[in-house]
Amino acid sequence: MSADPTADPRQDYDARRTRCPVHTHAGHVTAYGHPEVLEVVTRPELYSSAVSRHLQLPNGLDGAEHATLRALTDPYLNAPAALREIETVARAVMRELLAALPRPATVEAVSDLGARYAVRVQLRWLGWQPGREEELLAWIDENRRASRSGDHAWTARVAEAFDAIIRAELAPRRAQPGADVTSRLMADPGLGRPLTDEELVSILRNWTAGDLGSLALCVGVVLHGLATRPEVQDRVRQGVPDAELDAILDELLRLDDPFVANRRRATVDTALGGVPVPAGTVVHVNWTAANRDPRVFPDPDAFDPHAHAAANVVYGAGPHACPGRALSTLELRVFTQELLHATRTLSLAAPATREQAPGGGYATLPLTLA
C-alpha cells in the first residue's frame, strides 16, 4: 500500500491489466480486463456468489434462490413510486445542506457533503431515527479505517456494531409497525412467510452499510470530475435533460470507478483468459480496471458519455448487477442539480487525497463553492 496520499491506485490497476488481464496471487485470481470480468460475472454456472461465510442477501445467493430474493427486494429500490418518494426526500435534504452553508465556502466534499447527504437521505427513506446521523457518519469513517487496516477482527467488530444499529431499529417496529420502508419490508409476504430478523439485518445492511460509503465516494468522483471540467460543469449548470446528466454521471464514474471489486468462487475447474482456475478458487473482479480497458474503451481517459455507456460496468453486470443503480443515479443527479443551481462555480481548493486500496475514489476533496 502506498504512503503517498495523492498516489492513484488506478495506475497500479492499469499497469497490472496491461501486463496481464488475469493475475494469480496467493491462490486467489483477480480479473482486471473487461472481457474477463464480464466472463466471471455473467457465467454463474462457473462462478458462484456464495463466497462469504456470513449471510449476504441477496449477493451471497445463486440461481433460483437469488432470483426469488431479488424479486422481493428490487421493487423497494427501483419501482417508479419508490424512486419518486426518494427524489422528494433527496431534494429536501440537499436544500437543507446547502441552506446551512455560507457562500463562498470551502468544504470537504466527501465527508461534509457526500457522506452527510447519503446518510440523511437513507435515514429518512428507511424511516430510521434522525438522531442516528452522527452515529452512522462515525460508523462510515471507522468502517473505512478498519477495511484499510486489513485487521479482520476490527472489521468484524465494526460490522457487528452496524448490525446492532439495525436490530435496534427493528425492535420497536415489532411492537408497533409503522408505514415506513423498514416496516413494509418486515411485513413483506414475498417468501410466503415474513423475513426473519437475520434476513432483515442482512438485506438492510446491504442497503445501508455497503452503500453509504459508496455514495459518498461517488459524490467525490463526480465533484472532482466537474471541478476539473469547467465546460461540463457550465453545461450542466445551464440545465441538461435528466437522461443526459445521468450519462455524464455514469461516465465520470467509469473514468474513476470508486466501487473497486467484488468476489466469486469457481465451482468447477475452468480457465480465465488462459489462466487455469481450479474449482474452489476465489476470483476477484476489478471493476475499476475493467472500466479502463483500452481493448473496450480505445481512449480510456477520454470523456465520452455516449460512446462509453454500453460497456460501462460501474454498476456491475449479469444476474447480480446493482439493484440500487436507479436509486444511486437519482441521488447523484439530485445532488448535482441542486449544488450547481445554488452556485456559480465549484473549484478545487487544494489537491484531493486518494482513498487507498482496497477503496477507490477520493478520501478528501477540498472544494470551494462560490
Ligand code: HEM
Ligand atoms: C453508490 C453507488 C453504487 C455503486 C457504484 C454500486 C455498484 C454495485 C455493483 C458493481 C454491484 C455488483 C456486485 C457483484 O456483481 O458482485 C452491486 C450490487 C448490489 N448493490 Fe450496488 N452500487 C451502488 C449503490 C447501491 C445502493 C444505493 C444500493 C441500495 C440501496 C445498492 C444495493 C446493491 C445490492 C443489494 C447489490 C447486490 C445485488 C445482488 O447480488 O444481486 N447499491 N452494486
